[in-house]
Amino acid sequence: MKVFFATDIHGSETCWRKFLNSGPHYDADVVILGGDMTGKALVPIVDDGGGKWHGTLQEQRRDLNGEDEVVAFEQDVMRRGYYPFRTTPDELSELEHDEQRLDDLFHQHMLGTVERWMQMADERLSPKGIKAFVCPGNDDQFEVDEILANARGVTLAEGRVVDVEGYQMASTGWSNPTPWHTYREETEDVLYERISSAAAGLTNPPERTILNLHCPPYGSGLDEAPGVNEDLSPKHGGHAPEPVGSKAVRRAIEEFRPVLSLHGHIHEARGHTRIGNTLVINPGSSYEQGQLLGALIELDGKKVKNFVLTSG
Amino acid sequence: MAAADVPAERTLFVRKATGLVKGWSVLDAFIYAAFAINLMALGFGYAFTTIAFIPDGSLVWAVILSALFIIFETLVYASLIAVMPRAGGDYVWQSRVLHGGIGFVFAATGWWFILWHWVPIYANILVVEVIQPFMVIIGNTGNGVFESDWWVYTPTHGAGIFTASLITAGIATVVVALGMRTYARFQKWCFYGGMIGLGIILVIFLIHSKADFIAAYNRSAQNMWGTGPHAYEGLIAASDKAGTSSYVGAGSFPVKETFLLIPFIVFYNLWPNWGATLYGEVKGASDYRKNVYAMAGALVFTTIVVLITFAAMYHVMGSDTYGIMSSAYWGYFTAPLAIFPYPGTIAAMFYTNEAVQLIIILLLSLWFFGWAGSVFLSSTRMIFATAFDRVLPEWAAKVSPRGVPYAALALMLIPAIPISYFYAYNTTFYKATLDATLVIAATFLLTTLSAMLLPWRKPEIYNASPIAKYRPLGIPLITLSGVIFAAFLLFCLYKWFADDIYGVNNSTSLRYMAVLYIAAIVIYVASRVIRSREGIDLDKINAEIPVE
Numbered sequence: 001m002k003v004f005f006a007t008d009i010h011g012s013e014t015c016w017r018k019f020l021n022s023g024p025h026y027d028a029d030v031v032i033l034g035g036d037m038t039g040k041a042l043v044p045i046v047d048d049g050g051g052k053w054h055g056t057l058q059e060q061r062r063d064l065n066g067e068d069e070v071v072a073f074e075q076d077v078m079r080r081g082y083y084p085f086r087t088t089p090d091e092l093s094e095l096e097h098d099e100q101r102l103d104d105l106f107h108q109h110m111l112g113t114v115e116r117w118m119q120m121a122d123e124r125l126s127p128k129g130i131k132a133f134v135c136p137g138n139d140d141q142f143e144v145d146e147i148l149a150n151a152r153g154v155t156l157a158e159g160r161v162v163d164v165e166g167y168q169m170a171s172t173g174w175s176n177p178t179p180w181h182t183y184r185e186e187t188e189d190v191l192y193e194r195i196s197s198a199a200a201g202l203t204n205p206p207e208r209t210i211l212n213l214h215c216p217p218y219g220s221g222l223d224e225a226p227g228v229n230e231d232l233s234p235k236h237g238g239h240a241p242e243p244v245g246s247k248a249v250r251r252a253i254e255e256f257r258p259v260l261s262l263h264g265h266i267h268e269a270r271g272h273t274r275i276g277n278t279l280v281i282n283p284g285s286s287y288e289q290g291q292l293l294g295a296l297i298e299l300d301g302k303k304v305k306n307f308v309l310t311s312g
Numbered sequence: 313m314a315a316a317d318v319p320a321e322r323t324l325f326v327r328k329a330t331g332l333v334k335g336w337s338v339l340d341a342f343i344y345a346a347f348a349i350n351l352m353a354l355g356f357g358y359a360f361t362t363i364a365f366i367p368d369g370s371l372v373w374a375v376i377l378s379a380l381f382i383i384f385e386t387l388v389y390a391s392l393i394a395v396m397p398r399a400g401g402d403y404v405w406q407s408r409v410l411h412g413g414i415g416f417v418f419a420a421t422g423w424w425f426i427l428w429h430w431v432p433i434y435a436n437i438l439v440v441e442v443i444q445p446f447m448v449i450i451g452n453t454g455n456g457v458f459e460s461d462w463w464v465y466t467p468t469h470g471a472g473i474f475t476a477s478l479i480t481a482g483i484a485t486v487v488v489a490l491g492m493r494t495y496a497r498f499q500k501w502c503f504y505g506g507m508i509g510l511g512i513i514l515v516i517f518l519i520h521s522k523a524d525f526i527a528a529y530n531r532s533a534q535n536m537w538g539t540g541p542h543a544y545e546g547l548i549a550a551s552d553k554a555g556t557s558s559y560v561g562a563g564s565f566p567v568k569e570t571f572l573l574i575p576f577i578v579f580y581n582l583w584p585n586w587g588a589t590l591y592g593e594v595k596g597a598s599d600y601r602k603n604v605y606a607m608a609g610a611l612v613f614t615t616i617v618v619l620i621t622f623a624a625m626y627h628v629m630g631s632d633t634y635g636i637m638s639s640a641y642w643g644y645f646t647a648p649l650a651i652f653p654y655p656g657t658i659a660a661m662f663y664t665n666e667a668v669q670l671i672i673i674l675l676l677s678l679w680f681f682g683w684a685g686s687v688f689l690s691s692t693r694m695i696f697a698t699a700f701d702r703v704l705p706e707w708a709a710k711v712s713p714r715g716v717p718y719a720a721l722a723l724m725l726i727p728a729i730p731i732s733y734f735y736a737y738n739t740t741f742y743k744a745t746l747d748a749t750l751v752i753a754a755t756f757l758l759t760t761l762s763a764m765l766l767p768w769r770k771p772e773i774y775n776a777s778p779i780a781k782y783r784p785l786g787i788p789l790i791t792l793s794g795v796i797f798a799a800f801l802l803f804c805l806y807k808w809f810a811d812d813i814y815g816v817n818n819s820t821s822l823r824y825m826a827v828l829y830i831a832a833i834v835i836y837v838a839s840r841v842i843r844s845r846e847g848i849d850l851d852k853i854n855a856e857i858p859v860e
Contacts, residue, residue, distance in 0.1 A: 010329075014772070018857040025857045040329040044322065056323030058778040079776055089321075096322055106327055139329045182329060221711035227493060235340075235493070242493055243715060271700055271709055289396060290776045292857055298847060306846040309700045311408065312857035 001165045004028035004310075006294035007214070007264030008137065008285035011039020011110075012081040016117050018292040018312055023130035025312065026296045030164055031130060032157075034264040035137015035173035035214035037117075038110045038144060041082045042102075044092050045070060055084070081287050083109035107143065114147045121153030133157045133164065137173040137214040137265065138184040157212060159194070161201035167208050167299065170199035170256075175215035175265055176246040179228055191215075192248035199256055206277075207302050209258040216263035217250035217275060219243045222282035224269045241268065253278050259304060260297060270309065279304045286311070338605050340496065341587065343503045345610035348586030348686060351618050352506065352679035355580040356655050357437040361638035362576035363559060365813050369573035370560045371631075372622055377570065378577045379615040381800040382584065383608050385756070387793035388763045389585040390603035395766060395777040395790075400697025401588045401690070402759045407701070408854055409762035409769045413836050416703050420832040421825075422755025423694040427687055428728040429745045431484075432735040434687050435476035439463045440652040442677040443476065445660065448536050449669045470736030477732030480684055485725050487685030488692060489716045495685055502682025509675025510617070513659035516672075517624035520662055525629045532661040539648045546648035551636040554645035559635030562626060575807040575814055579749055582756070584611045586690060600778050625655060692720035701853055703839045744824035746816045750808050751825055757801045764794035772856070 004022045009015035016037075023031050045055040045064070053064040055073055057080065064070045070086070077084040085105060087095070095102050125132050132154040136144050148156040155162060157171035174184040174194055186194070195213060202209055216222040223245025227235040244266065253261050253275045261275070263282045270284025270293060283295040297307040350357070363371050392405050402423060407415025447453065447460035455461045463472035487495050520528075526544045533543030540546070551557045560566060584607040625634055637653035639645065651657060656676040660669040696717065699709035710719040734741040767774045767788045774780055774788075782789035808816045840850050 014776075014859055017859045021858050021860075025855075026852065036329075040326055042325040044325070046321070059323075060778065060781055061323070076776065092322060095325070102325060106325075180329060219713050219715065221709075221715055221717075224715065235496075271696065272706065273709070273711065286396070288776075289773050291396075291773060296853075306843075306848055308702045308843075308848050308853050310853045312855060 001030065001167065001299050002026070002028045003030045003032060003164070003210075003260075003297045003299065004294055005032045005034065005212075005262050005281065005297065006283060006292050007034025007262075008036045008267055008287060009033070009292070010036055010081045010139070010285070010287045011078075011083065011113065012287040012290060013075070013078040014290035015081075015287050015292045016120075020121060020124045022292065022294065022312065023125070023128065023132075026294075026310065028296060029131070030133070031125075032133045032164075032169075032212060032262065033135070033154075034212065034262060035135055036139040036264065037134065037136065038114065038140050039081045039083050040139070042106060042109060043077045043082045043084050044087045044095075045073060045084055046092060047086065047088050053086070057082075078113075079290050083113065085109060107141070110141070111143055111147060114144055118147060118151035118153060121151060123153070125153045131155070131165070133162060133169070133171075133212070135171040135173050135212055135214070136184070138175040138178065138182045140173065141183050159198045161199065164210060166301075167210055167259075168202050168204040169210040169212050170195070170202055171212035172198050173214040176248065178244075179232060188246060188248045191246060192251060195248060195252045199252065202256065206257040207259045209256060211253060211256060211258045211261040213246075213249050213252065213261065213263060215249050215265045216245040216269065216282045217253055217261075217280060218245040218247045220245060220250065220273050220275065220280055222263060222269045222271050222273060222280060223266050225266045226268070250275065253280065259299065262295070272307070272309065277303075279307065281307070281309070283309055338602050338609070340500070341602070341606035342610050342613070343500055344496075344587040345584045345607045346614055347499060347503065347679075347683045348583040349581045349611060349614050350679055350683045351580065351614050351621070352510070352655075352676060353434075353437050353441065353683050354583075355614075355618055356621070356653075357441055357680075359577050359580035360634075361641060361653060362573070362579075363635045364556070364639040364642045364644060365576065366569055366573045367556065367559050367635055367639075368566055369569035369571075370562070370565055371573065371577075372562045372619060373565050373570045374573040374577045375581075375615055375618050375622075378574045378581055379611055381797065382578070382581055382611055384793045384797040384800070385582070385760075386584050386604060386607035386611060388760050388790065388797050389588045390600055390607060391779050391790040391793065392759070392763055392766070393588060393603050394600040394779045395770075395774055400693055400700075402755055403694050403697050405762045405766075406758050409766050410758065412701065412703070412850055412854055413833075413840075414758065416698055416836045417829060417832040418755045418758045419694050419698070420835065421828050422752045423691050424723070425727075425828045425832070426748055426751040427691050427724065428731045429735070429748045430687050431481050431728040432473055432477045432732045432745070433748060434484075434684060435473055435480045435732070436465065438480055438680055438684075439465075439473065439476050441654050441656065442673065442680055444652070445654065445657045445673045446670070448657075449660065449666055449673065451536075453537060465736065465742075467739045467742075470733075474732055474736035477736065478729070480687065481725055481728050481732070483681065483684045484686075484688040485721060488688050488721050489718075491715060492689075495689070499682045499685075502678040505675055506678040506682065509656070509672065509678065510621070512672060512675065513655055514621065514624045516659045516662055517628040517655075520628050522628060522630060524662065525633075525658075528661040531664070533649045535664070537649055537651070543648040547636060547640060550645045550647045551639065554639075556639045556644050557632060557636060559632050561631040562622065571803075572807070572811075572813075575804045575811075578753075578804055581611065581614065582749075582753065584608070585756075586686060621655065625658070629658065688721065688724040691724050692717045695720040695723055701850070702843055702848060703836060703850065740820060743818050743820045746818050746821040747808075747825045750805065750816055751828070753801055753805060753808075757798060757805070760794045760798045760801065764791045764798065766790060770856075772859070 004026050074084040134154045135157040161170045223243050224241035225244045227242045261280045267285040272281045281295045283293045292312045294310045298305040403415050403419030443463050444460045453460045465473040529544045533539040640647040640650040660672050696709050698704045708719050711717050808814050
């Protein structure tokens with residue numbers, strides 16, 4: 001069985017479309033998307049009147065003339081993983097002071113995008129017979145789960161064991177605590193309980209078992225992120241990574257000894273390692289550049305036959 | 313309401329999410345780049361003494377002109393980091409833009425194989441800037457074991473440089489093993505300490521006159537090195553006799569000769585991009601600008617400090633004397649004293665108190681110790697990146713539970729030891745290593761070519777990057793910068809190949825370097841065959857997945 005795994009696309013329209021095409025591209029039987037599929041930011045496109053608009057992307061202001069340029073800018077924003085929305089100067093000013101309204105706007109765009117993506121998955125994956133599994137991550141709000149659960153083109157893998165072509169895969173997108181206090185994070189003890197609960201249904205031997213845990217194992221080299229100061233600025237110019245992975249995840253890998261363990265969360269820590277006989281992979285993420293980083297793994301029922309990290 | 317009081321319009325609303333960090337400190341990245349173009353270790357440790365070879369060139373203008381061209385290198389690398397900010401640097405950019413095979417061959421030779429050979433080069437700097445001055449100050453002069461002259465490489469004596477190479481490799485290994493966080497902290501303290509040391513010697517030079525220098529030189533030569541009473545006069549007389557007494561000062565700008573000096577000078581300032589394999593995720597245009605500020609800022613800062621140091625040295629000893637001391641060191645004539653014209657040693661000469669002398673040397677030695685880890689550090693990232701692409705075996709990317717990349721480190725350290733041995737004890741092999749700078753420059757040239765072609769080879773990624781809007785004269789800035797820097801590199805490469813004076817167009821060395829390239833090609837081809845048998849298509853791993 002050939003598995004393609006990617007993760008942390010953070011709302012990037014380009015990466016999602018590439019993910020949908022990754023099965024045929026890599027000749028994979030199954031495609032799996034790790035957590036953090038939703039975007040991090042809203043980008044206002046402000047109506048200046050008379051068919052003129054303006055918006056700012058990557059700190060560069062763009063003045064837009066007419067509908068075609070606005071649409072092209074919206075596509076640029078979506079490609080980068082942000083959500084564009086059209087607004088007026090007055091509404092923009094109100095949004096700055098109305099947290100609830102901003103939250104609602106985020107929900108509207110985020111959930112709308114996930115719904116549209118699931119529709120695309122149904123249209124593109126189902127006819128090809130490619131199985132796709134998706135699991136939210138710590139950055140994804142809980143409302144995402146319901147949309148994924150109702151999708152026909154993909155299978156929601158969160159918190160349970162799913163069958164993957166004769167292999168069993170247990171998944172969770174929860175992580176240990178981060179400095180950003182995101183939606184799905186908890187202490188190591190609680191996280192371990194969650195993973196154990198998700199994996200309770202595993203009945204296959206280790207060589208036919210896969211763990212899909214968003215957070216990488218602590219001290220694996222796949223969890224090295226730039227250390228941050230209290231104000232969230234990177235220490236030492238971002239040159240000094242430190243391990244930030246989960247000890248609970250590491251313990252789970254050591255106890256369940258799956259043939260393969262898939263992770264994401266730390267975009268910079270692209271790589272692979274072994275914990276015991278388990279091949280542990282974090283393909284990293286370059287969603288902002290529109291590059292889908294991934295891993296192509298071939299399993300032969302006894303071991304990992306071969307694998308490679310991809311950049312597509 | 314004044315314009316300044318108008319609140320800026322919100323251009324982005326972010327929610328709580330992992331990894332959203334405030335901007336990183338330009339200062340930290342600046343320090344890393346400033347250490348890479350190490351004015352003390354690489355500049356005064358070698359490059360500036362090459363005035364002995366082209367005495368009609370202007371050191372001052374060669375430093376300024378080369379920096380102006382190398383600014384474009386910083387633009388090229390900052391642009392590449394902005395478009396593809398992934399660890400692995402040159403390998404990643406070349407393999408994604410040109411071809412996986414090209415990326416591996418030029419990265420393996422320029423970042424892996426050749427840095428084994430830089431260990432004895434670093435060791436030479438350790439000897440002339442740290443070990444020898446230290447030994448002389450404590451009175452351990454002479455040729456005996458571990459005495460000052462024992463460390464100097466000669467065709468018939470390699471024990472000293474081999475020992476220094478082992479020390480250098482040991483320092484680099486420890487630094488990498490301690491991890492980036494510790495190294496970054498260590499480097500920052502070394503930078504501050506080194507700057508204090510530099511400040512002290514500048515003051516020493518400025519408060520003394522040339523007469524003071526001559527007296528200090530004669531006294532030190534006699535007391536510390538055991539020469540006769542008039543070593544300075546002997547030095548000048550020997551130089552006059554050899555016809556090597558006239559050098560260009562700061563006021564002259566002989567264009568042709570100065571340009572000819574540049575291929576020597578780049579030995580010190582070609583490397584502001586050394587941290588490019590380490591830079592992290594770039595979020596926007598301001599981060600691109602920060603990369604430019606860090607690398608170009610380090611280059612400008614270092615250039616200014618070098619010029620100030622030249623001014624202080626020329627004030628106290630004259631440009632002629634610096635050139636004469638360099639010529640004596642490089643063996644153009646036999647002088648009563650032919651020591652390396654290291655500013656630390658020269659500053660220490662003004663004092664007879666050993667403690668003061670040692671403080672000067674030890675503070676300046678921080679320029680070496682803060683930099684020594686760079687001989688292995690960036691290379692380990694390149695080895696990782698190739699292992700991730702499965703060109704190298706899986707084990708090459710192994711890390712210990714404490715995060716030490718021990719396999720990549722072993723791939724640097726283990727070959728470096730026999731290579732240092734052959735460098736020290738085999739004169740033919742010593743000559744074979746002369747092209748060590750040339751090989752890295754060739755790698756930079758291929759990366760620059762990747763940058764020039766990037767807007768056309770990877771338009772999706774380029775157009776989505778924060779640098780896409782920079783188009784002076786309608787040409788992408790990354791391409792324009794690449795063309796200028798490539799022309800500069802080609803000039804240096806041409807001179808290195810064509811002109812005997814640079815000492816690197818040695819046929820033994822060129823053949824040896826060809827062997828390194830062939831070795832890299834063999835590894836890549838073998839890897840392709842093995843991976844193909846395993847069912848892995850190396851071409852496909854970097855192929856763009858269709859978006860629609």
